[in-house]
Amino acid sequence: MITEVPKTIIVTGGASGIGYAFCEHLAELGHRIVIADLRGADESAGKLRSAGHKAIGVTADVVSETDVAAMADAAQQEFGGIDGLVNNAGLFTTLALKPFDQITNQEWMRVMEVNTLGPFNCAKAVLPALRRSGRGRLVNIASTVPIKGAPNMAHYVASKGAVIAFTRSLARELAKDKITVNAIAPGFTLSDGVLQSDLQNRIGDNARTTGRCIQRDQVPADLVSALAYLVGDGASFVTGQTLAVDGGGVFL
Numbered sequence: 001m002i003t004e005v006p007k008t009i010i011v012t013g014g015a016s017g018i019g020y021a022f023c024e025h026l027a028e029l030g031h032r033i034v035i036a037d038l039r040g041a042d043e044s045a046g047k048l049r050s051a052g053h054k055a056i057g058v059t060a061d062v063v064s065e066t067d068v069a070a071m072a073d074a075a076q077q078e079f080g081g082i083d084g085l086v087n088n089a090g091l092f093t094t095l096a097l098k099p100f101d102q103i104t105n106q107e108w109m110r111v112m113e114v115n116t117l118g119p120f121n122c123a124k125a126v127l128p129a130l131r132r133s134g135r136g137r138l139v140n141i142a143s144t145v146p147i148k149g150a151p152n153m154a155h156y157v158a159s160k161g162a163v164i165a166f167t168r169s170l171a172r173e174l175a176k177d178k179i180t181v182n183a184i185a186p187g188f189t190l191s192d193g194v195l196q197s198d199l200q201n202r203i204g205d206n207a208r209t210t211g212r213c214i215q216r217d218q219v220p221a222d223l224v225s226a227l228a229y230l231v232g233d234g235a236s237f238v239t240g241q242t243l244a245v246d247g248g249g250v251f252l
């Protein structure tokens with residue numbers, strides 16, 4: 001149990017994968033969790049409640065302004081406010097890997113829509129509540145791929161570079177409201193989506209462990225303590241940062 005006052009935290013894409021690992025860990029620390037996802041949000045929130053935690057699920061597409069407004073309303077109705085947003089929903093695990101000149105305009109725009117418009121929409125929807133909180137936390141889930149310049153996924157790499165830039169810009173805008181804005185950059189992680197789409201075999205050993213100080217596969221559990229720190233009261237003087245959690249693959 002944490003010693004600080006628990007927060008109400010929305011995690012987008014929280015029904016499965018890295019997002020669910022985040023939700024479970026934050027719930028175990030005593031935070032109130034709102035899982036927002038295209039599918040499976042109610043079931044995953046139900047699992048948390050069965051374990052004695054405070055959680056609700058909201059079906060929401062982060063691309064839809066209407067959906068994310070309803071997400072923010074549901075969180076405030078259930079828990080009386082919102083203290084944190086984790087922009088975790090993203091298109092990655094289902095992407096076909098291909099040279100950049102074979103990526104269609106539609107594929108490019110779709111990745112940008114979910115991975116950059118989504119976090120923008122969600123941040124706007126929760127902003128009034130985060131301001132009222134007086135200790136707001138916004139954490140964007142980026143990636144190490146824009147640092148490494150990973151090949152064969154240029155749309156995804158560009159989208160996550162944008163997430164890091166967005167994080168820095170919002171940090172400057174929102175500090176006056178006592179809202180911190182940071183990013184976590186995971187390395188290649190064996191999430192549910194990765195395993196279901198066999199991405200770990202499609203992407204090759206190069207992305208999995210080459211260049212990592214710690215020579216093993218990364219799993220969602222490797223990421224959760226970094227998020228707990230960034231949403232915690234102890235991180236109130238940390239903003240605009242991107243924390244790489246990747247076994248020492250890149251040094252920022």
Ligand SMILES: NC(=O)c1ccc[n+]([C@@H]2O[C@H](COP(=O)([O-])OP(=O)(O)OC[C@H]3O[C@@H](n4cnc5c(N)ncnc54)[C@H](O)[C@@H]3O)[C@@H](O)[C@H]2O)c1
Nearest residue numbers: 013017018038061062088089090092093143188189191193
């Ligand atoms: N797995 C990795 O190797 C890795 C590495 C670096 C960064 N990331 C990032 O971490 C995040 C989670 O990745 P993951 O591997 O757990 O993915 P995943 O595919 O396993 O899970 C993604 C979740 O997001 C949800 N989602 C997708 N589009 C959505 C939308 N439009 N609205 C609401 N929810 C939506 C899905 O339903 C799913 O529950 C993503 O932002 C991803 O880019 C992943």
